[in-house]
Amino acid sequence: xxxxxxxxxxxxxxxxxxxxxxxxxxxxxxxxxxxxxxxxxxxxxxxxxxxxxxxxxxxxxxxxxxxxxxxxxxxxxxxxxxxxxxxxxxxxxxxxxxxxxxxxxxxxxxxxxxxxxxxxxxxxxxxxxxxxxxxxxxxxxxxxxxxxxxxxxxxxxxxxxxxxxxxxxxxxxxxxxxxxxxxxxxxxxxxxxxxxxxxxxxx
Numbered sequence: 428x429x430x431x432x433x434x435x436x437x438x439x440x441x442x443x444x445x446x447x448x449x450x451x452x453x454x455x456x457x458x459x460x461x462x463x464x465x466x467x468x469x470x471x472x473x474x475x476x477x478x479x480x481x482x483x484x485x486x487x488x489x490x491x492x493x494x495x496x497x498x499x500x501x502x503x504x505x506x507x508x509x510x511x512x513x514x515x516x517x518x519x520x521x522x523x524x525x526x527x528x529x530x531x532x533x534x535x536x537x538x539x540x541x542x543x544x545x546x547x548x549x550x551x552x553x554x555x556x557x558x559x560x561x562x563x564x565x566x567x568x569x570x571x572x573x574x575x576x577x578x579x580x581x582x583x584x585x586x587x588x589x590x591x592x593x594x595x596x597x598x599x600x601x602x603x604x605x606x607x608x609x610x611x612x613x614x615x616x617x618x619x620x621x622x623x624x625x626x627x628x629x630x
Contacts, residue, residue: 501621502542502600505571506611513621514602516542520629529601530557540602542620544629552591553599555582561604565612566592571619576607 499515515538519525525543529535540562553564558581566574575593582588592599593614600618612618620626 499539500542500625503617503619503621504607504610504612505617505619506613507616509611512538512610514538514540514606516540516600518542518544518627520544520627522630528558529560529562531559533559535560535562535601535603537603537606540600540606543599543601544626545597546629548595548597550592550595552589553577553579554587554589555579556587558582562601563604563607564590565600565602565607565618566594566596567598567600567618568595569597571617573612573614573616573618576613578604580604 497517499517501513502516504512504514517540519528519541525545528543529541548569555562558579561581562579563576564579565576568574574596577590579590607613
């Protein structure tokens with residue numbers, strides 16, 4: 428027979444009610460805290476998180492906007508006779524970017540290409556290893572005068588043939604095949620940046 432004077436252990440029903448009540452209290456406190464924090468502007472803001480500046484990638488020109496498309500700079504093709512043309516070029520200003528160039532590209536749209544900047548005059552030859560589309564290259568002196576032009580074709584051989592310049596040059600410009608001939612650009616013509624200040628310092 429149960430002793431009515433002794434405290435009895437709580438039944439399962441009572442434990443369940445107590446646990447449920449406690450859970451409701453905790454949930455109510457959490458909701459209240461969220462409402463207060465929202466009112467104070469600590470949560471629920473739409474501002475994006477701050478990001479550290481990752482630095483300028485080798486092919487990004489200073490002042491160019493970031494996005495899915497590569498940053499470009501404008502260059503003018505100035506033939507000895509005839510109208511000048513403007514093209515948009517990606518910038519390769521360090522050894523890794525210059526070595527990578529336009530490898531793997533399945534197309535180079537008309538009026539676009541790449542400029543390879545060097546810190547001093549060089550006489551390096553170019554080749555087309557792992558390059559999928561034919562290209563035209565102009566080797567250009569520091570004053571913008573074209574030293575020589577060559578037409579380069581994709582290469583699957585090993586080793587690939589090289590395309591040397593006719594003399595020292597400070598930068599090289601690659602466009603879609605035939606572009607320099609169509610623009611009247613050959614030795615003695617000029618290929619110059621529209622805004623030299625927009626170019627990165629080459630390494």
